[in-house]
Amino acid sequence: MSPQQIQFLGMVATLLIWVVFMLQVTPIMVWVERRGAALMQDRPGPNRVGPLGLLQSLADAVKFMFKESVVPAGADRPLFAMAPLLALIPALTTYTVIPLGPTIEVGGQQVPLTVVSADTGVLLLLALSSLGVYALIIAGYSSDNKYSLFGSLRASAQMISYELALTLAVVGVLLPVGSLRLEEVVKYQQAHHLWNIVPQIIGFVVFMVASFAETNRAPFDLPEAESELVAGYHTEYGAMKFALFFMGEYMAMTALSALAATLYLGGWTIPFVDLFAVGASIAGTLSSVPLFGAITGPVWTGILAALVLFGKVFAFLLFFVWVRWTFPRYRFDQLLRLGWKVLLPLSILNVLIVAVLTLKGIL
Amino acid sequence: MELAVFILFALGALVSALVVVTHRNPVYATMSLVLTLVCVAALFLMLGAPFIATLQVLIYTGAIVVLFLFVIMLLNIQREEHAAPSSGIQRWAAIFSALVFAGLLLGLFWRAHGGDPAQAALTEEQVSLTTLARLLFTEYMLPFQAIGLLLLAGVVAATSLARRPDGRLSSPDQEMAHAPGVAPRAEDAP
Numbered sequence: 051m052s053p054q055q056i057q058f059l060g061m062v063a064t065l066l067i068w069v070v071f072m073l074q075v076t077p078i079m080v081w082v083e084r085r086g087a088a089l090m091q092d093r094p095g096p097n098r099v100g101p102l103g104l105l106q107s108l109a110d111a112v113k114f115m116f117k118e119s120v121v122p123a124g125a126d127r128p129l130f131a132m133a134p135l136l137a138l139i140p141a142l143t144t145y146t147v148i149p150l151g152p153t154i155e156v157g158g159q160q161v162p163l164t165v166v167s168a169d170t171g172v173l174l175l176l177a178l179s180s181l182g183v184y185a186l187i188i189a190g191y192s193s194d195n196k197y198s199l200f201g202s203l204r205a206s207a208q209m210i211s212y213e214l215a216l217t218l219a220v221v222g223v224l225l226p227v228g229s230l231r232l233e234e235v236v237k238y239q240q241a242h243h244l245w246n247i248v249p250q251i252i253g254f255v256v257f258m259v260a261s262f263a264e265t266n267r268a269p270f271d272l273p274e275a276e277s278e279l280v281a282g283y284h285t286e287y288g289a290m291k292f293a294l295f296f297m298g299e300y301m302a303m304t305a306l307s308a309l310a311a312t313l314y315l316g317g318w319t320i321p322f323v324d325l326f327a328v329g330a331s332i333a334g335t336l337s338s339v340p341l342f343g344a345i346t347g348p349v350w351t352g353i354l355a356a357l358v359l360f361g362k363v364f365a366f367l368l369f370f371v372w373v374r375w376t377f378p379r380y381r382f383d384q385l386l387r388l389g390w391k392v393l394l395p396l397s398i399l400n401v402l403i404v405a406v407l408t409l410k411g412i413l
Numbered sequence: 414m415e416l417a418v419f420i421l422f423a424l425g426a427l428v429s430a431l432v433v434v435t436h437r438n439p440v441y442a443t444m445s446l447v448l449t450l451v452c453v454a455a456l457f458l459m460l461g462a463p464f465i466a467t468l469q470v471l472i473y474t475g476a477i478v479v480l481f482l483f484v485i486m487l488l489n490i491q492r493e494e495h496a497a498p499s500s501g502i503q504r505w506a507a508i509f510s511a512l513v514f515a516g517l518l519l520g521l522f523w524r525a526h527g528g529d530p531a532q533a534a535l536t537e538e539q540v541s542l543t544t545l546a547r548l549l550f551t552e553y554m555l556p557f558q559a560i561g562l563l564l565l566a567g568v569v570a571a572t573s574l575a576r577r578p579d580g581r582l583s584s585p586d587q588e589m590a591h592a593p594g595v596a597p598r599a600e601d602a603p
Contacts, residue, residue: 129440169542170467177467180475184447187482191440199486206483210476230542 053159060161067356068145068165076300077107079367086371117289124194125286133192134291137185137298143178144305147171149233151318151355152325154348163352164233171230175309176217179264182302183209186266186273186283189295193286201282204382205273208263211389216260218397222253222404223313226413232309236317243321247314249413253400254314256393258369261306263389265299267370269377270385277379307366308359315362318355325351325358419459426452439485443478450474462540 051059081096081104088095096103121130151163168174183206190202223246224230227238239245247254263270274282284295311317319325329351336342380388407413425448432445450473457466538544549557 126440129444168463170463173464173467173471177471177475180471180479183475183479184444184482187479187486188440188444191482191486203483203486206479210479210483213476 051157056157056159057161060156060159060163061165064150064163065146065165067150069142071360072142072145072301072304073297075304075367076297077111079300079303079371080107080110080296082368083371083374086368087375090375111293114290114293119289119291120286122194122286126192126194129188129192130286131291133185133189134287134294134298135185136188137182137295138301139185140179140182141298141301141305144175144302145308147175147232148305148308148312149236149317150359151352153233154352156346156348162233163355167231167233169230171232172220172224172235172309172313173230175232175305176213176220179302179305180209180213182298185295185298189287190283193283195286197279197281198283198285201273201275201279201285205266205283208266208270208272208385208389211386212260212263212393215256215389215393215397216264218394218401219253219257219260220313222250222397222400225401225404226408232312232317235313236319239316240319245314245316245321249407250314250400250404252396252403254310256397256400257310257314259388259393261310262370262373263385265303265306265370267299267303268374269380271374271379272382272385275379303367303370304363307363307370310366311359311362317362318359320358325354329354415459419456422452422455422459425449426456440482443481443485446481447474447478450478461537464540464542464545 084106085095085103096106099105099109121127146165147168149162149164153160153162155161166174186205186209187202190198190200190205193199223235227235229235235246262268266273272282273279274284276282279285284292287295326348329349330347332350332354333345333347336345404413429445429448429452433442433449436442436445450469454466454469454474457463457469
């Protein structure tokens, strides 16, 4: 194979792993969410379909597909159909700039395990994820339902307010690294043997709070607050269209978790462990085993790196679930006040501190 | 291949831009504007300017047009039934700006294909983020600061417009009570 073909295949393989992971995360997380909620509320949760209720998500998916899709009489039909699709655009694109692993050598070629290795890196991720708000606005507008419209107005105000704090928290991480590439952010943490969460704990807290708001998760799930707005922007949606919103929400959560893991928890690395050495030793041990023996050390390193990253992502996802069932919902004015008067000044303070420390050469 | 992609995005940008100015429903017009901006971003990308493309999506599509939609919904602007009668001065202003725009376009074409010798294509080095940042903070420092000042003036102007006639800024609590989707609380009732 020519060098270009190997590079291309490496990119396609990385993309495939990401896509499969992102698509599988929704059913798994729905199960985790429902069992987690049940655990915290001292009840069994879904336990009928399959062992531990594991197949419940599958049953739900079948139901979603075969349910009648109802469109309200006053709805703006083209926009009503478009909104769930818009919800999937950021969910299916943002993870492309997050490195799944190091650059590994395959067939004598250096293959980066990042789908899009662009100069603009994390900016591209933020740009694509900022498109997600259109799905919510259009859904609320086209439904011809005042609760939906309230939900989408809340969503747009909320997402624009928290995007600022989120972006400034990311700036804090990028300053000492001196690059927008997430690969460089991982390399920086690896070289310093210190995860960014330690020097940038303020930025990390701001980032996490803002990502709860950006993904419309409790305690900031105002756009779909069921006690006030029925179900907010997706009140009128049912069947597969609702399922698409659902998938969009969980995939956005996963993408932000992956970003948090990369920015603050060292991405695919484990401190003081050389994954290349581990990969080589696995390949050495398994060299006589048929099938597995054909896999070289660097490829094992790539697989391990991806598993480490996915492990960190799941830790964040569990945190999302934990927070959702622990804190009561904020009021909308409290939410906006928190965003503009607490998180934004905090993130600016973080940027200032990091800038001074970087200039002094401490970071 | 490259030509096909270019034609796809160029046509997309032109058609959606036409929809923006002709569609009677403001929400459809705004969504078309989103499509226009994304297509233009794709064209920037094809020209080898990924940073401008990303910023276009991040700032215009991701923030400014969202605010357009927000205002359209907040003010509950309905479908425009008949075109507003345009006054004579509007028509002349439109013709004048069209002529200025055509002149600028011609000038650009002249520079690219006419008088000057062919301009060298931008290198990867020239469009990289590092070069851009360095230029912004050295050679173009003054314009950069001036734009910042302009934006600050805009913020000040908006704040002064939001002041109530008695000269006081409305208190945050009252502002929040009128925030979208918040039902007036009991103590706000007259």
